[in-house]
Amino acid sequence: xxxxxxxxxxxxxxxxxxxxxxxxxxxxxxxxxxxxxxxxxxxxxxxxxxxxxxxxxxxxxxxxxxxxxxxxxxxxxxxxxxxxxxxxxxxxxxxxxxxxxxxxxxxxxxxxxxxxxxxxxxxxxxxxxxxxx
Numbered sequence: 001x002x003x004x005x006x007x008x009x010x011x012x013x014x015x016x017x018x019x020x021x022x023x024x025x026x027x028x029x030x031x032x033x034x035x036x037x038x039x040x041x042x043x044x045x046x047x048x049x050x051x052x053x054x055x056x057x058x059x060x061x062x063x064x065x066x067x068x069x070x071x072x073x074x075x076x077x078x079x080x081x082x083x084x085x086x087x088x089x090x091x092x093x094x095x096x097x098x099x100x101x102x103x104x105x106x107x108x109x110x111x112x113x114x115x116x117x118x119x120x121x122x123x124x125x126x127x128x129x130x131x132x133x
Contacts, residue, residue, distance in 0.1 A: 023060075027052065104124075104125050107125060
């Protein structure tokens with residue numbers, strides 16, 4: 001009998017931990033959404049935060065019902081902006097590696113200006129061709 005009592009106490013304890021973590025995730029999502037929302041002025045944000053502190057469960061429920069659709073749209077818009085920024089960074093980084101033709105043209109310009117000798121030009125040209133092959 002004692003074993004089953006302890007077993008159900010542990011199950012009950014895990015259930016409460018799950019509920020508490022889910023509640024914290026909802027609170028952080030709401031606070032993050034409040035600060036992400038550009039249309040809501042600072043006073044309304046402060047009112048929502050005060051109510052989240054003093055009447056947390058009811059406020060979270062009201063917020064999710066009243067502003068849930070906008071919350072999803074703002075989250076989706078932010079995800080798209082992050083994806084676009086990541087794609088731009090990848091394109092910029094991938095396109096920044098000079099090709100062999102670019103390196104040879106740069107070396108030819110240096111040779112024509114007299115900054116390097118013919119032997120140095122040949123060395124740079126061979127180096128560029130070796131790294132692209």
